[in-house]
Amino acid sequence: MKKINSVIMTISDSVFCGHRKDDGGFYLKELLEERGFSVIDKVLLPDNLRAIEESLIEYSNRKDINLIITIGGTGFSPQDVTPDATLEVVDEQINNIEKGIREHHISFFKRHLSRSVAGIRNKTLIVNFPSSRTSIKETIDRIEDTIIEDLEKYGKIVSFPEKLMIKKNISRFNEN
DSSP: OOOOEEEEEEEOHHHHTTSSOOHHHHHHHHHHHHTTOEEEEEEEEOSOHHHHHHHHHHHHTOTTOOEEEEESOOSSSTTOOHHHHHHHHOSEEOHHHHHHHHHHHHHHHSOOOOOOOEEEETTEEEEEEOSSHHHHHHHHHHHHHHHHHHHHHHSSOOSOTTTOOOOOOOOTTSOO
16 A cells, blocks of 8 residues: 555634644544544644735645645634635545545434535645544545545555545444
Protein backbone atom coordinates (compact mmCIF):
# COMPACT_ATOMS: atom_id res chain seq x y z
CA MET A 1 0.00 0.00 0.00
CA LYS A 2 1.40 3.39 -0.99
CA LYS A 3 1.50 5.89 1.80
CA ILE A 4 -1.25 8.46 1.58
CA ASN A 5 0.20 11.72 2.85
CA SER A 6 -2.41 13.99 4.28
CA VAL A 7 -2.72 17.39 5.90
CA ILE A 8 -5.43 18.28 8.42
CA MET A 9 -6.52 21.91 8.62
CA THR A 10 -8.70 22.83 11.58
CA ILE A 11 -10.48 26.06 10.75
CA SER A 12 -11.90 27.82 13.78
CA ASP A 13 -11.28 31.23 15.32
CA SER A 14 -11.70 29.85 18.84
CA VAL A 15 -9.28 26.96 18.29
CA PHE A 16 -6.79 29.20 16.48
CA CYS A 17 -6.83 31.68 19.38
CA GLY A 18 -6.45 28.92 21.99
CA HIS A 19 -9.90 29.35 23.54
CA ARG A 20 -10.86 25.79 22.59
CA LYS A 21 -8.91 22.57 22.09
CA ASP A 22 -8.57 21.03 18.65
CA ASP A 23 -10.49 17.87 19.55
CA GLY A 24 -11.72 17.32 15.99
CA GLY A 25 -8.25 17.65 14.47
CA PHE A 26 -6.69 15.21 16.92
CA TYR A 27 -9.59 12.79 16.44
CA LEU A 28 -9.26 12.88 12.64
CA LYS A 29 -5.48 12.39 12.93
CA GLU A 30 -6.08 9.30 15.03
CA LEU A 31 -8.66 7.93 12.56
CA LEU A 32 -6.41 8.54 9.55
CA GLU A 33 -3.37 6.95 11.17
CA GLU A 34 -5.43 3.90 12.23
CA ARG A 35 -6.30 3.47 8.55
CA GLY A 36 -2.67 3.71 7.41
CA PHE A 37 -2.67 7.33 6.25
CA SER A 38 0.33 9.46 7.11
CA VAL A 39 -0.49 12.84 8.60
CA ILE A 40 2.31 15.14 7.41
CA ASP A 41 0.99 18.26 9.11
CA LYS A 42 -1.89 19.47 11.27
CA VAL A 43 -2.60 23.16 10.88
CA LEU A 44 -4.78 25.58 12.88
CA LEU A 45 -6.30 28.45 10.90
CA PRO A 46 -8.71 31.27 11.71
CA ASP A 47 -12.02 31.62 9.88
CA ASN A 48 -10.37 33.87 7.30
CA LEU A 49 -10.94 33.37 3.58
CA ARG A 50 -7.48 34.53 2.50
CA ALA A 51 -5.62 32.48 5.15
CA ILE A 52 -7.53 29.33 4.18
CA GLU A 53 -6.93 29.88 0.45
CA GLU A 54 -3.21 30.47 0.99
CA SER A 55 -2.82 27.32 3.09
CA LEU A 56 -4.76 25.19 0.61
CA ILE A 57 -2.57 26.50 -2.22
CA GLU A 58 0.65 26.00 -0.27
CA TYR A 59 -0.07 22.40 0.66
CA SER A 60 -1.60 21.38 -2.68
CA ASN A 61 1.52 22.69 -4.43
CA ARG A 62 3.66 20.22 -2.49
CA LYS A 63 4.51 17.02 -4.36
CA ASP A 64 4.43 14.93 -1.17
CA ILE A 65 0.81 15.76 -0.23
CA ASN A 66 -2.03 13.64 -1.67
CA LEU A 67 -4.93 14.71 0.52
CA ILE A 68 -6.02 17.81 2.42
CA ILE A 69 -8.92 17.54 4.84
CA THR A 70 -10.33 20.67 6.40
CA ILE A 71 -12.41 20.55 9.56
CA GLY A 72 -14.88 23.29 10.43
CA GLY A 73 -16.21 26.40 8.80
CA THR A 74 -18.81 24.54 6.73
CA GLY A 75 -21.95 25.92 8.36
CA PHE A 76 -24.08 28.93 7.55
CA SER A 77 -22.79 31.63 9.85
CA PRO A 78 -20.97 34.59 8.28
CA GLN A 79 -17.55 33.37 9.48
CA ASP A 80 -18.01 29.91 7.90
CA VAL A 81 -15.95 30.46 4.74
CA THR A 82 -14.11 27.16 4.30
CA PRO A 83 -16.19 25.98 1.31
CA ASP A 84 -15.85 29.42 -0.30
CA ALA A 85 -12.06 29.30 0.04
CA THR A 86 -11.94 25.75 -1.27
CA LEU A 87 -14.03 26.60 -4.32
CA GLU A 88 -11.71 29.52 -5.08
CA VAL A 89 -8.62 27.29 -5.28
CA VAL A 90 -9.77 23.95 -6.71
CA ASP A 91 -9.27 23.17 -10.40
CA GLU A 92 -12.14 20.71 -10.47
CA GLN A 93 -15.04 20.28 -8.09
CA ILE A 94 -16.07 16.71 -7.20
CA ASN A 95 -19.82 16.95 -6.88
CA ASN A 96 -20.45 13.26 -6.26
CA ILE A 97 -18.23 13.18 -3.16
CA GLU A 98 -20.06 16.24 -1.87
CA LYS A 99 -23.42 14.70 -2.68
CA GLY A 100 -22.48 11.39 -1.08
CA ILE A 101 -21.37 13.10 2.12
CA ARG A 102 -24.50 15.24 2.30
CA GLU A 103 -26.90 12.38 1.55
CA HIS A 104 -25.22 10.21 4.15
CA HIS A 105 -25.40 12.97 6.75
CA ILE A 106 -29.06 13.61 6.02
CA SER A 107 -29.91 9.92 6.43
CA PHE A 108 -27.73 9.56 9.53
CA PHE A 109 -28.49 12.82 11.33
CA LYS A 110 -31.97 13.48 9.87
CA ARG A 111 -30.80 17.01 9.09
CA HIS A 112 -27.91 18.59 7.30
CA LEU A 113 -26.41 21.95 8.11
CA SER A 114 -23.16 21.73 6.23
CA ARG A 115 -21.83 23.19 3.01
CA SER A 116 -18.93 20.73 2.68
CA VAL A 117 -17.30 20.67 -0.74
CA ALA A 118 -14.62 18.54 -2.38
CA GLY A 119 -12.28 19.22 -5.25
CA ILE A 120 -8.93 18.67 -6.85
CA ARG A 121 -6.07 21.15 -7.05
CA ASN A 122 -2.74 20.11 -8.54
CA LYS A 123 -3.90 16.49 -8.36
CA THR A 124 -4.40 16.81 -4.59
CA LEU A 125 -7.79 15.94 -3.21
CA ILE A 126 -9.29 18.57 -0.89
CA VAL A 127 -12.35 17.67 1.19
CA ASN A 128 -14.21 19.82 3.74
CA PHE A 129 -15.45 17.96 6.81
CA PRO A 130 -17.86 19.28 9.44
CA SER A 131 -16.22 19.64 12.85
CA SER A 132 -18.16 17.31 15.15
CA ARG A 133 -16.54 14.01 16.08
CA THR A 134 -19.52 12.02 14.84
CA SER A 135 -19.52 13.86 11.52
CA ILE A 136 -15.78 13.36 11.14
CA LYS A 137 -16.09 9.60 11.73
CA GLU A 138 -19.09 9.18 9.44
CA THR A 139 -17.46 11.26 6.68
CA ILE A 140 -14.15 9.38 6.67
CA ASP A 141 -16.03 6.06 6.76
CA ARG A 142 -18.07 7.21 3.78
CA ILE A 143 -15.23 8.29 1.49
CA GLU A 144 -12.24 6.24 2.68
CA ASP A 145 -12.33 3.61 -0.08
CA THR A 146 -12.58 6.21 -2.83
CA ILE A 147 -9.61 8.12 -1.46
CA ILE A 148 -7.48 5.02 -1.00
CA GLU A 149 -8.29 3.51 -4.39
CA ASP A 150 -7.18 6.48 -6.44
CA LEU A 151 -4.31 7.62 -4.25
CA GLU A 152 -2.82 4.12 -3.99
CA LYS A 153 -3.12 3.52 -7.70
CA TYR A 154 -1.72 6.84 -8.90
CA GLY A 155 0.05 8.44 -5.94
CA LYS A 156 -1.91 11.62 -6.62
CA ILE A 157 -5.40 12.16 -7.94
CA VAL A 158 -5.14 11.80 -11.71
CA SER A 159 -8.68 10.89 -12.61
CA PHE A 160 -11.48 13.35 -12.36
CA PRO A 161 -15.08 13.24 -11.16
CA GLU A 162 -16.34 10.32 -13.26
CA LYS A 163 -13.75 8.07 -11.56
CA LEU A 164 -14.19 9.43 -8.05
CA MET A 165 -17.53 7.87 -7.26
CA ILE A 166 -18.72 7.08 -3.78
CA LYS A 167 -18.51 3.30 -3.66
CA LYS A 168 -19.01 2.68 -0.01
CA ASN A 169 -22.54 3.03 1.23
CA ILE A 170 -21.87 2.13 4.83
CA SER A 171 -22.95 3.08 8.22
CA ARG A 172 -22.57 0.98 11.29
CA PHE A 173 -26.04 2.19 12.18
CA ASN A 174 -27.75 1.32 8.88
CA GLU A 175 -26.56 -2.28 8.54
CA ASN A 176 -29.70 -3.83 10.06
